[in-house]
Amino acid sequence: xxxxxxxxxxxxxxxxxxxxxxxxxxxxxxxxxxxxxxxxxxxxxxxxxxxxxxxxxxxxxxxxxxxxxxxxxxxxxxxxxxxxxxxxxxxxxxxxxxxxxxxxxxxxxxxxxxxxxxxxxxxxxxxxxxxxxxxxxxxxxxxxxxxxxxxxxxxxxxxxxxxxxxxxxxxxxxxxxxxxxxxxxxxxxxxxxxxxxxxxxxxxxxxxxxxxxxxxxxxxxxxxxxxxxxxxxxxxxxxxxxxxxxxxxxxxxxxxxxxxxxxxxxxxxxxxxxxxxxxxxxxxxxxxxxxxxxxxxxxxxxxxxxxxxxxxxxxxxxxxxxxxxxxxxxxxxxxxxxxxxxxxxxxxxxxxxxxxxxxxxxxxxxxxxxxxxxxxxxxxxxxxxxxxxxxxxxxxxxxxxxxxxxxxxxxxxxxxxxxxxxxxxxxxxxxxxxxxxxxxxxxxxxxxxxxxxxxxxxxxxxxxxxxxxxxxxxxxxxxxxxxxxxxxxxxxxxxxxxxxxxxxxxxxxxxxxxxxxxxxxxxxxxxxxxxxxxxxxxxxxxxxxxxxxxxxxxxxxxxxxxxxxxxxxxxxxxxxxxxxxxxxxxxxxxxxxxxxxxxxxxxxxxxxxxxxx
Numbered sequence: 001x002x003x004x005x006x007x008x009x010x011x012x013x014x015x016x017x018x019x020x021x022x023x024x025x026x027x028x029x030x031x032x033x034x035x036x037x038x039x040x041x042x043x044x045x046x047x048x049x050x051x052x053x054x055x056x057x058x059x060x061x062x063x064x065x066x067x068x069x070x071x072x073x074x075x076x077x078x079x080x081x082x083x084x085x086x087x088x089x090x091x092x093x094x095x096x097x098x099x100x101x102x103x104x105x106x107x108x109x110x111x112x113x114x115x116x117x118x119x120x121x122x123x124x125x126x127x128x129x130x131x132x133x134x135x136x137x138x139x140x141x142x143x144x145x146x147x148x149x150x151x152x153x154x155x156x157x158x159x160x161x162x163x164x165x166x167x168x169x170x171x172x173x174x175x176x177x178x179x180x181x182x183x184x185x186x187x188x189x190x191x192x193x194x195x196x197x198x199x200x201x202x203x204x205x206x207x208x209x210x211x212x213x214x215x216x217x218x219x220x221x222x223x224x225x226x227x228x229x230x231x232x233x234x235x236x237x238x239x240x241x242x243x244x245x246x247x248x249x250x251x252x253x254x255x256x257x258x259x260x261x262x263x264x265x266x267x268x269x270x271x272x273x274x275x276x277x278x279x280x281x282x283x284x285x286x287x288x289x290x291x292x293x294x295x296x297x298x299x300x301x302x303x304x305x306x307x308x309x310x311x312x313x314x315x316x317x318x319x320x321x322x323x324x325x326x327x328x329x330x331x332x333x334x335x336x337x338x339x340x341x342x343x344x345x346x347x348x349x350x351x352x353x354x355x356x357x358x359x360x361x362x363x364x365x366x367x368x369x370x371x372x373x374x375x376x377x378x379x380x381x382x383x384x385x386x387x388x389x390x391x392x393x394x395x396x397x398x399x400x401x402x403x404x405x406x407x408x409x410x411x412x413x414x415x416x417x418x419x420x421x422x423x424x425x426x427x428x429x430x431x432x433x434x435x436x437x438x439x440x441x442x443x444x445x446x447x448x449x450x451x452x453x454x455x456x457x458x459x460x461x462x463x464x465x466x467x468x469x470x471x472x473x474x475x476x477x478x479x480x481x482x483x484x485x486x487x488x489x490x491x492x493x494x495x496x497x498x499x500x501x502x503x504x505x506x507x508x509x510x511x512x513x514x515x516x517x518x519x520x521x522x523x524x525x526x527x528x529x530x531x532x533x534x535x536x537x538x539x540x541x542x543x544x545x546x547x548x549x550x551x552x553x554x555x556x557x558x559x560x561x562x563x564x565x566x567x568x569x570x571x572x573x574x575x576x577x578x579x580x581x582x583x584x585x586x587x588x589x590x591x592x593x594x595x596x597x598x599x600x601x602x603x604x605x606x607x608x609x610x611x612x613x
Contacts, residue, residue: 026118027251027330028248030182030243030252030253031191032196032254032255032257033195033256033258034199034259035198035200035259036074036201036259036289037262039261039283039285039299041199044059045282048282049279051230051233053233054234055302058304059304062254062256062309063314064302065316067298067316067402069320069362070257070258070299071297071320072291072366073289075128076094076367079102079128080319080321081109081321081323082109082128084328084335085341085342086461088468089464090128091467092128093467093468096498096500097381097486097500099470100130101470102129105339106339108139110141110191111140112140113140117189119181119190120193121144121190122192122194123178123193123194124145124195124196125149126144130613131474132474132478133472135158144159144160147173152171152197153169153204154168155170157612158610169205171198171235174195174235175194175235179239182248189251194239198229201263201267203225203228204228205230206231221272236256253327253330255304256301260290261291261296261297264288281295283295286417292365292398292410293411294433294435301318303350309351317400317401319362319400322344323343324341326350328345361453363454364397364405369395370390370391370395375494377496380491392459396408396409404429404443405435406424406450407424418435424440471484471489473515473517475519475520480597482594482595482597485502485512486498486499487514488513493505495512501531503588505575505577505588505592507580509576511574511577513575518567518570518571519568520568523566525598526542526595527558528559528594529557529558529559529593530557531591532589535590536554537552537581538577540561540577541574541576542573542574544566544571544572544573545571546565553589
């Protein structure tokens with residue numbers, strides 16, 4: 001099999017070189033991220049309705065980067081943000097469907113800082129793994145609140161693995177957790193990662209933030225969207241006020257960014273109108289979340305440490321994967337040797353040294369990976385067959401240097417966008433930052449060089465052991481083991497992997513295979529949860545090693561399929577259709593959510609097990 005799985009981090013060991021500075025002398029780090037907030041979604045950046053006085057004040061005393069890029073979607077940005085590496089190398093190649101799992105050999109910033117003497121905490125959105133071994137309390141965080149996606153009102157989630165509920169808005173909840181964590185009298189410096197869910201859809205904000213916008217004549221949908229940003233700004237003001245009151249402001253680096261560009265649709269209220277979208281984007285950049293135009297990947301970046309760095313505006317190009325090496329450079333900490341960091345430190349820019357050559361080259365990719373193989377979509381596992389069908393010419397990818405940006409197969413949403421030539425657009429970003437003129441024919445040598453470099457990047461990643469790895473599910477480490485149906489390592493036949501469910505299994509030979517790491521071998525009861533009744537009458541077979549069971553689906557959401565014998569070690573668990581005994585020809589497994597594996601002699605019921613989504 002092409003893909004082999006590296007499980008070295010089950011007991012994470014890495015070498016970190018620590019400077020002679022005492023841990024108490026190191027600065028605290030407060031990392032703040034927004035979710036789906038565009039570059040223009042700040043009053044500082046001339047938004048006509050959003051009011052962000054606290055973020056604006058933070059920016060006015062910070063080093064502001066005007067040419068900072070992230071990735072087009074949240075999971076890939078967060079993978080690079082916390083590792084300093086190209087996101088494909090971390091196993092994160094998209095959102096949901098199992099392609100948002102950071103594989104277990106990765107060393108995160110939280111791991112590095114914890115080894116260097118920091119207390120570490122995260123509260124809010126995670127989205128780089130949602131089963132045992134991949135959760136934030138497994139990845140170097142001393143305290144972690146995994147907020148349910150996307151529960152803005154009456155937030156609930158998992159605090160260090162235990163389900164907790166709050167009769168409050170999620171932005172308030174994560175801020176409260178962070179302030180409690182930062183006000184500890186412990187002598188250790190802290191790394192506090194506040195990961196807001198605003199303004200990701202569904203758009204919903206407290207009335208105190210929507211009412212002023214409604215009075216200005218905005219539709220409720222738009223008032224809620226902008227109200228989410230205004231509410232987040234209010235709570236960021238609380239974070240900054242706490243740092244000042246606690247006399248921590250002079251010794252705390254505050255970093256603020258968004259994970260990708262703005263989105264124009266809400267599942268509750270529908271899409272923005274053309275005029276609303278235009279008002280939201282006063283910079284008039286092309287694109288949106290999910291795309292590699294500037295409006296999809298340009299983010300604010302404010303780095304605040306006024307006791308050491310003068311407030312300034314930096315126009316040099318930097319990328320999200322540069323944040324980790326910058327912090328390590330500042331703290332005199334070497335990164336892990338097992339996973340070399342791809343980013344480049346921009347510490348000189350923070351210190352006011354902004355001249356010289358900029359070596360950065362960023363591989364750009366949308367969340368869509370294309371393959372000619374049947375049933376492949378943005379959530380499908382990139383298995384051996386999918387890789388075989390991944391041609392360079394069909395990918396939605398690009399390359400960015402400080403001077404130039406090359407895109408292959410960019411989204412063309414309206415007639416005003418520059419016309420690709422042979423699938424390519426090339427922009428001079430220094431002289432044309434709004435991407436208005438495709439200069440690929442005027443600069444043939446530049447174009448050819450970047451095309452070749454882009455192709456080399458693609459094939460290096462395609463054939464890399466580390467890229468595109470699917471999840472590995474642990475069995476036997478806890479009283480109930482969970483395998484997410486939507487995260488297989490391979491699929492066959494009609495089977496399709498969706499964002500939160502396995503779908504379309506309906507005919508003989510349709511199959512999904514999952515990779516397991518069995519920590520404790522034995523006989524396990526196998527339950528299945530589903531959210532659809534369409535599977536009634538389908539006869540399936542489950543197999544692991546030499547053990548198998550057969551079962552015919554009924555209409556119930558939770559079903560006991562039978563028992564299987566699980567040998568220890570790395571194993572493949574398969575689910576395949578044997579026959580369709582339903583009177584409905586279109587009967588299929590459409591809503592397969594999870595498998596629960598419980599030791600045969602246990603009385604625990606799977607519906608009592610708290611699970612993050």
